[in-house]
Amino acid sequence: MMEQKEKAGIKNGMQECVSGADREDSDIMVSICCITYNQASYIRDALEGFVNQKTDFAYEVLIHDDASTDGTADIIREYADRYPDLIFPILQTENQYSKGLTNVSGTFNFPRARGKYIAMCEGDDYWTDDRKLQKQVDYLEANPGCSLCFHSAKVEVQGKALTEHTMRPYKGSRMVSPEEIIDKTSGYPTASLMFYREMVADLPEFYNNAPIADIPLQLLCANRGWAWYLDEPMCVYRLGGAASWTTLMKQGDYEKKQQDYADSMTAMYRGFDAFSSGRFHKTVEHAIRRLTFLTRVNTKHYETVLNKENREFYRELNARTRFFIRFETSAPKLYDWLQKQFHRA
Template identity: 50%
Template structure:
């Protein structure tokens, strides 16, 4: 008799031939006493990733279940691939999410999360910290994917309004809370944030402080890479505006239960947009003081340095990159 599937792993890839093998190996290497399925969507990769995926499908036909596109869906406006093409195929009690250029670094990740969720039926989402890896060897803000300083249960309001990002590859959710997906999921410009909002509407969350996955920053084919290409300022402001609309839709969907938190989250994102664009009058504006203080002391010091001595700051950055490239 076939065992009931406990976890559907929802995996999305695009031009991740350098990474997808490592990603799949770490999924397959999970220590578990329950069944999983790997629902993979490749968005018409042109770098050989689909050949690697086919090889894994041949070797693990009961586990690896891919959709291999010949036409790119993202370029046709279908941005949240996970919800559109992977979630409808899922049969697991839980769903775990992951991008093909990231990977799980703890072989007991799923087991730890499942154990907690099974013991706490009022918990809608379990997630964890992640290590950040830059392909160019550049400096990494260690707090980037560490949204909370310690492991603990989270109130739904904290899911809506928190200062630091959570890694998409860390999420484990009850599948039932995602059926059906709300409209704001499909209009949101990213796939991770609406999952947190949906979870907040359905219950509590639990956060593990230990990093159990690796997030690759600024790799080819990644969302972060796309944000840094072309008209950077225009993309940043468009993203902030789209996210503000997502928060408004979520606020309406939940009848204002999280109104203060959505307003605060949108205002913080506007501040972070001006921070990324180095709009100093806005960064230091009185209304943004609380968000500015959320930055660590190191980041605030470097920001002042860059503002007051921009030429020297750029020179030191260039020399640092040269040393890293030679190392």
């Protein structure tokens, strides 16, 4: 990695941080943006993936810790001390999410980014290819019409060994149209995303009000141009961590959380529709239909899931999910009994 001349380690109000204004300008190509909270068991993997990148350009690591209580901040300080010209943390002393702030990256990381491009990676995920940044930058530099470069990921389920399962949206490297980005059948690994910083310099309302950040980011990319998918698993996506969004969603009134999420995402899609002047209106409405269908799957409203009008979305589900839906609806008493036996084991 090229040497970078910067400074770190100041205090500012309720957070320990280094802001973009406190660092002199330099030729940064990529700003790595990472958010974390109570991920002491995982954050070293993420940080090692950052510092071990082999590039012919300069990059920076902007990391935001939301007042972790498990030692995550201490690990970040350790790495910031070891790499003062590379890692620039914001270490909160008061949890921002609990105050209602959901747009952490847009509030604390994007504004201080200096790179031409931004690469995303949350604190419980990590990169496994030390040429990841170089490969993505090489493609984006050679193809200015491309607004997003992403790749596949291996999936690690918490409490279990690394499986052979991959988060692989497409089979084979290929161009992805704006319509496919908006209305996709499977998610893109957040730790794989690289896009132009200029797109998040002035975030629109639909992004700021979204319950999650990765999908509105992808919509901004779709509005700018097409994407390139690299069919290489260059990161690991950890599923089911204690502080992960997925795990937190399952706590409390799950059905209400799912419905609130669907309502918020529907508003986000319609906000994007207005933002993009209706260029993708039909695609947006189809994406909303898919979102509504998946909410019904998650909350087991199978009477709606199995309706004829949802047949195309039902066919997109994997074979295992379709099997269990059919099993539960055709033999509910046997299904419930087997579930009880499984949980007792």
